[in-house]
Amino acid sequence: MKKNWPLWEIFVRSKNGLEHRHCGSLHAADEDMALENARDVYTRRNEGVSIWVVESKNITASNPENNGELFEPAQDKVYRHPTFYDLPDEVKHM
Amino acid sequence: MKENLYNYILGIADNSLILGQRLGELCGHGPTLETDIACTNISLDLFGQVRSYFQYAAKIAEDERTEDDIAMLRKEREYKNVLLVEQPNTDFAYTIGRQFLFDVYHLAFLSELEKSKDLTLSAIAKKCIKEVRYHERFSSDWVKRLGDGTEESKAKMQDAINTLWTYTDELFHQTEADKTMVNEGIGVDVTTLKDAYYKSVNDLLIEATLEVPESKYFQKGGKEGIHTEHLGYLLSDLQYMQRTYPNMEW
Amino acid sequence: MSEEQIKNLEDQFEARIARDEKIEPKDWMPEKYRKTHIRQMSQHAHSEIVGMLPEGNWITRAPSLRRKVALLAKVQDEAGHGLYLYSATETLGISRDEMYEQLHTGKAKYSSIFNYPTITWADMGAIGWLVDGAAIINQVPLCNTSYGPYARAMIRVCKEESFHQRQGYEIMIKLANGTPEQKEMAQDALNRWWWPSLMMLGPTDDVSVHTEQSMKWKLKRKSNDDLRQQFIDQTVPQADLIGLTIPDPDLKWNEEKGSYDFGEINWDEFWQVVKGHGPMNKERMKARLGAWERGEWVRDAAMAHAEKKQERKERQAV
Numbered sequence: 001m002k003k004n005w006p007l008w009e010i011f012v013r014s015k016n017g018l019e020h021r022h023c024g025s026l027h028a029a030d031e032d033m034a035l036e037n038a039r040d041v042y043t044r045r046n047e048g049v050s051i052w053v054v055e056s057k058n059i060t061a062s063n064p065e066n067n068g069e070l071f072e073p074a075q076d077k078v079y080r081h082p083t084f085y086d087l088p089d090e091v092k093h094m
Numbered sequence: 095m096k097e098n099l100y101n102y103i104l105g106i107a108d109n110s111l112i113l114g115q116r117l118g119e120l121c122g123h124g125p126t127l128e129t130d131i132a133c134t135n136i137s138l139d140l141f142g143q144v145r146s147y148f149q150y151a152a153k154i155a156e157d158e159r160t161e162d163d164i165a166m167l168r169k170e171r172e173y174k175n176v177l178l179v180e181q182p183n184t185d186f187a188y189t190i191g192r193q194f195l196f197d198v199y200h201l202a203f204l205s206e207l208e209k210s211k212d213l214t215l216s217a218i219a220k221k222c223i224k225e226v227r228y229h230e231r232f233s234s235d236w237v238k239r240l241g242d243g244t245e246e247s248k249a250k251m252q253d254a255i256n257t258l259w260t261y262t263d264e265l266f267h268q269t270e271a272d273k274t275m276v277n278e279g280i281g282v283d284v285t286t287l288k289d290a291y292y293k294s295v296n297d298l299l300i301e302a303t304l305e306v307p308e309s310k311y312f313q314k315g316g317k318e319g320i321h322t323e324h325l326g327y328l329l330s331d332l333q334y335m336q337r338t339y340p341n342m343e344w
Numbered sequence: 345m346s347e348e349q350i351k352n353l354e355d356q357f358e359a360r361i362a363r364d365e366k367i368e369p370k371d372w373m374p375e376k377y378r379k380t381h382i383r384q385m386s387q388h389a390h391s392e393i394v395g396m397l398p399e400g401n402w403i404t405r406a407p408s409l410r411r412k413v414a415l416l417a418k419v420q421d422e423a424g425h426g427l428y429l430y431s432a433t434e435t436l437g438i439s440r441d442e443m444y445e446q447l448h449t450g451k452a453k454y455s456s457i458f459n460y461p462t463i464t465w466a467d468m469g470a471i472g473w474l475v476d477g478a479a480i481i482n483q484v485p486l487c488n489t490s491y492g493p494y495a496r497a498m499i500r501v502c503k504e505e506s507f508h509q510r511q512g513y514e515i516m517i518k519l520a521n522g523t524p525e526q527k528e529m530a531q532d533a534l535n536r537w538w539w540p541s542l543m544m545l546g547p548t549d550d551v552s553v554h555t556e557q558s559m560k561w562k563l564k565r566k567s568n569d570d571l572r573q574q575f576i577d578q579t580v581p582q583a584d585l586i587g588l589t590i591p592d593p594d595l596k597w598n599e600e601k602g603s604y605d606f607g608e609i610n611w612d613e614f615w616q617v618v619k620g621h622g623p624m625n626k627e628r629m630k631a632r633l634g635a636w637e638r639g640e641w642v643r644d645a646a647m648a649h650a651e652k653k654q655e656r657k658e659r660q661a662v
Contacts, residue, residue, distance in 0.1 A: 026128055029239070032235060033128075033235070036132065036235070037128040040132040041128060
């Protein structure tokens with residue numbers, strides 16, 4: 001038959017309250033196996049409290065060729081950051 | 095020394111020891127890297143359990159014996175594991191079948207052991223039960239995959255179940271020593287686990303589109319130290335260093 | 345694309361690496377970069393999984409339960425590291441199956457050190473101490489390599505491997521401080537693994553190919569000879585400390601250069617093993633291929649089951 005197990009991307013939440021972070025990928029025949037494999041491969045050292053698995057082919061990624069139009073326009077929008085605004089020294093926290 | 099308790103602990107621990115050893119043989123030879131890692135995890139869990147049990151046994155023994163002496167320096171007839179766990183890794187279906195048939199029992203057994211009057215055993219059981227719940231999930235999922243996979247895998251899984259079935263009844267056999275421990279409120283009355291065991295196993299086999307073996311002929315003897323021929327070879331590996339280089343520290 | 349456009353892209357690409365930017369899977373990259381990375385990363389992955397065999401050989405015979413679980417965990421980590429590295433390589437457009445195919449047909453190489461046999465328990469000590477020691481020297485700089493997925497995989501690998509060398513050295517300490525028989529076992533293992541470990545750091549700089557390119561792409565940070573010197577300088581005092589003797593009569597401290605001088609490495613032996621004629625080349629491949637072939641029906645069954653499950657789910661949805 002020769003059909004290979006598809007590739008899955010693994011996301012692990014390392015502690016309660018933190019977001020899931022991508023930690024790698026692995027092969028599995030289905031989503032249940034992907035979860036079990038992820039548990040065995042990526043949380044052997046007590047690294048996680050929650051796992052997400054997504055089949056790699058279902059991820060849509062931005063194209064690096066479009067990086068200019070996608071990300072550079074945000075670079076000069078300094079007014080989105082608090083340091084853009086002047087405050088009198090007396091106001092310590094805002 | 096509490097002779098009965100000592101022997102009882104060994105009986106429990108030997109199952110994990112011998113099964114852990116069998117799984118350890120597979121490390122590096124699994125069907126995929128992912129399954130290799132998973133089976134090694136189970137092996138590591140089992141050896142962890144073994145160490146807790148033997149360390150406790152060594153304390154009870156009140157002599158020079160260490161966990162390693164207990165694990166590696168007994169004679170063939172002194173190992174009390176059930177025959178099921180010493181069966182070889184004939185192929186992946188046998189490995190999974192053996193694991194599944196043991197896990198279902200192991201989980202039920204530990205759930206009872208957790209209620210033991212012996213607080214150390216109860217605490218060990220409590221810790222092990224989480225590990226074994228995962229083992230049971232892993233092996234059941236694989237029985238389903240292999241049973242309801244291809245024609246070839248179904249035939250192989252069925253063959254493994256049919257062969258290993260012979261060794262399931264022994265899980266519920268109670269020795270005289272066991273009875274004493276049950277009466278003291280320390281041991282588990284395994285005879286009470288039997289019906290629920292076969293119910294869960296049968297249900298899963300049916301879900302896996304496999305046939306429940308009808309054979310009524312069973313083998314037993316492991317609990318009394320009468321083993322299949324397979325155990326001797328396993329022990330010669332397990333004991334090799336301790337026998338060849340006696341009285342040394344590693 | 346015209347040649348000039350490609351040249352332009354290549355210049356930008358090299359400039360990014362020079363600025364310490366990471367290259368990511370979907371970024372444009374020169375074909376040679378892709379090929380070189382597939383070769384080196386898959387070779388690295390293969391080394392991890394073939395490397396499981398010589399140590400796996402002693403799991404069932406480990407002398408104590410403590411040693412057994414440590415060894416099992418270590419060999420399991422190697423499977424994990426192989427897995428991380430295969431996955432990282434897959435981002436370059438090659439599947440794990442294709443990489444296995446290359447390994448099994450002998451097209452791809454793996455570290456030659458694993459073609460030596462592990463004949464006593466002390467070999468577990470020597471491998472952890474020397475082979476992992478040499479591997480760490482090779483691997484740590486790769487945490488900053490230019491290809492993002494490789495660098496990230498290496499960070500994980502290096503973090504996890506930190507216990508491996510200790511595991512081995514501890515075995516050696518125990519043997520060296522044990523009975524005369526144990527000490528002899530340790531010395532014998534050191535004698536057999538010392539030279540292959542030095543060879544593991546690669547041919548000498550004057551014959552090593554790819555070095556300049558690899559430096560630019562941060563696949564390498566130091567030359568083979570520098571790495572070897574670093575390995576020797578850090579390992580000799582560790583041997584002294586536990587009373588074992590490095591099997592090299594020419595080994596001596598050179599005050600002037602502040603490092604050890606050492607004897608001639610037998611490169612004929614190195615090339616013999618690389619070309620497939622080491623003591624265990626055939627057995628290692630047979631074991632890998634055997635596991636893969638015996639596993640085929642299992643992998644097929646899991647896929648068939650997954651498809652059936654999917655179909656059932658879809659039917660229910662209708």
